[in-house]
Amino acid sequence: MAAAPVAEAAAPGSAPRTSAAGGIPTSGWILALVLLLMPTFASDFFLVQVFGWAFVLGTIALSLQFLAGYGGMVSLVQMTVAGFAGYMVAILGTSGLAQISLGWPFWLAVPTAIALAVLFGTLSGALAVRTAGIYTIMITLAIAAAFFYFTRQNETVFGGFLGFNGVRAPVFWGIDWRAPVPFYYLCLAWAAIAWGLVVWVVRAPFGLALQGIRDNPRRMAALGFDVTAHRIAAYAFAAFLAAPAGILLTWLNGQIAPGTVGIGPVIDVLVIAVIGGLGRPIGPFVGALLYVLLRIFAMDLLVALGLSGQRFQLVIGLGFLLTVLFSPDGILGLWERHIRPRLAGERGGGR
Amino acid sequence: MAVAIAERLSATGQVNALELRGVTKYFGALAALSDVTLSVRPGERRAILGSNGAGKTTLLNCITGDFLPTSGTIRFFGEDITYFPAHERIRRGLRRTYQISLLFGGLSVLDNVYLACLGVSRGRFSLLRPRRDDPLLESARALVHAVHLDEVADKKVAELAHGQQRQLELALALAGAPRFLLLDEPAAGLSPAERAELVAILNGLPAHIGYVIIEHDMDVALRVVESVTLMHEGRIFKEGTPAEIEADPEVQELYLGHGHGA
């Protein structure tokens, strides 16, 4: 078939029977504990601008990883779906653009925005699955670009070039969710839920079927699976992961504008997912953390190297290029293949 | 006129499992199938023989919906399925095996069969993981048993011997409630012992399940069917019982060469 398996390293859906007993390794518990206790030692800047941002971007990239790694469909529309949700929250809820925003309460605006974004993602998917393989990238990129240009041109609904500012997280249960610590937990919670959902779904019948379709769509059709319907459903599920992340991103920035859904950010999400590794759902978060750290500290790094601080895109592009060329399964793949065996070897040799 | 009456008859009275009328398939200017008309009763077991390029696999592909025929109609238990998508045909009880094994090599034997059972169940989109006593898993285990693969049920398919993979192909085709099978050279590449096993499995199938089998090995083919159709260059040119076909001098000349028992 036209599409090569995206990530050879991706563990094909493990047996439904064996998965139940899997269990979480010690390192996983330690990671969870560190993330939960983070606010006790990290500064507000780190909580929101580093980890909050990384969780949000990681979740959007996770929705791409799910489609690419398990469905064999590299969709570039995920950032657009997230941005769409952000726009919907700004339009339906409150923002600085009072003449457009409808001012709905958050408990109505947020679920509606998510539902609309899922609809948007599903329709985009329905369009993209009309052709398979390498066309997916092109079509989803075209959809993303169309939405970007549309938001930039449209003043009446999408606020044109400037978009919406003053879009803030709500206050409820007596908690101000825009304060750093609650917001950190909000981002962490959705990232963890999204990660858990993916881990769960890929071992459920639906996920198993999706991976079968990735590897051999013709055979799956001959087993009675509606290949197209499964692919579209995968887009819907991915949109459901990305949409809340898009709302969080909008609250994090306090605004949503065409720049959020531009070609640059759309490609960045792909870069994050690929650099982290398309094989496993934790990959996008690794990629996102790296991206965010680079984004924040690249200036100092570049200047230290004697380059202009403006060459951030060059660093990102080269990093991406090197990853694709030399470690197609990302940093996680590099870790699994080279570093972990060596560590294990040394430990084994010491005994 | 005659066709219309025949259609009405087949729609009400004795319905054929498979009813092909004037099925023609062109690839560019090349006619892979020319005016193929064929009917198979429910439970009937039929071999389609012919040299390479006679159009046998193309015929199967048209029946399962891998290709759409250029013209003609295909009915399955009276229903016109000519333009149905592949998965809709499968859900109506049609099954096939492939000449080259198309299996999920990274999954275990049981998971492969589980997928096949899932494909014809209502739980295809389920987001809930199956429990230990899931009925689909139960039926998957039963199928693995039916094709004599219990011992390797948890092995990855890629690690299986060729013969075992062919048996698994068959298990996938038997998932759900099959009414009719299309078997594309199930004996290809099998050892004599494995062939005997295959013949045993085929003859052990429930009597209501009919099949069409494409097979080069006459020893296998003629021992598992009650009727034979011969194809040549995309056309049907002879039908009969295995005994008639075996005795036919023209057939001897064309396909069986010198002594088919070799």
Next chain:
Amino acid sequence: MARVGLGSATAEGDRNRLAVWIEHHPLAAVVLAAAIVFLLWLVFADWPEEFERWAGRKRVFVSALLNGITLGGLYFLVAAGFSLIFGLMRNVNLAHGSLYLFGGYLGYATVQATGSWLPAFLVAFVLVALAGLLLQVLVFRHMEGEELRQTLVTIGLSIVFADLMLWVWGGDFYQIPTPDWLAGPVELPIVLDVRPNGEAVYLRYPRVRLVIFAASVVLGLLLWLIVNKTRIGTLIRAGVDDREMLAASAVPVQLLFALVFAFGAGLAGMAGVVGGTFQSLSPGEDTRFLLASLVVVIVGGMGSIPGAALGALLIGLAEQFGSVYLPTYAIVFSFLIMVLVLAFRPQGLLSLR
């Protein structure tokens, strides 16, 4: 597997196909013919006042039409190379927009250095073709058959190229000056209005745009002839239809791939000079033209030269008419065309699959 049509083998075949199409779609043929007649009327007739009140001024319409057609010519130049490369090598080169912008900058530098316009095309073609050759030899040759990886690599390359060009040329807008012999308008035999004294007002249109459009038409025809009438074209078509056959014959496949890649890249480079004269060069134009190429080939059909021409024309017209009559929703037009094509003919309008 996608079969890609590069046009039919003979002109006669084309005529027959048209006849067959009309036979099969009589209603569509009538509607199409009526639309063509109406369009001709729109262009050449003196619009009645009633009509002008309803549809706006004729000058606006005709300008949008010509702008759309000439923009289509530019899109065709960019998309043809993209489509050709994909058709033969199944290689989605998402750095194609970078090649376009690179060509434009090179052309600008050449014009600055030599003071004349035509050498810019030669320099842009040769140097960008060389860049394409390097890409093919150094990158794609090592990833044969790995479509996704190739695509990702080209995305990475386009990020890197974009930043390198930003480094060298900065964020300014550049416009390549139109040479004197092409500057100024030309009067076309299209009546815009008839003055009360009986004097007709004719449309005046920039000469350079017409010349460039004519050149792109000539180039397109040439491409079509090369692909359909020459030995190398036969090889390319054979490669598109059946790569194994190509590999089995005694053809130096890698050389053919390298040549086509270089040629497609060179076309994009030349298009950059055209775009720099028509419009302007700046960071972001690479993405814009990459996207235009994507939409054009999705609409027209991958790997098909006539398809690229039709797609480019449709998208150029959609953009221009959109921006004149419905500026807020201009982008939606091109997108709608793409959606409709994907919904009803996912392989593209002029694909032979």
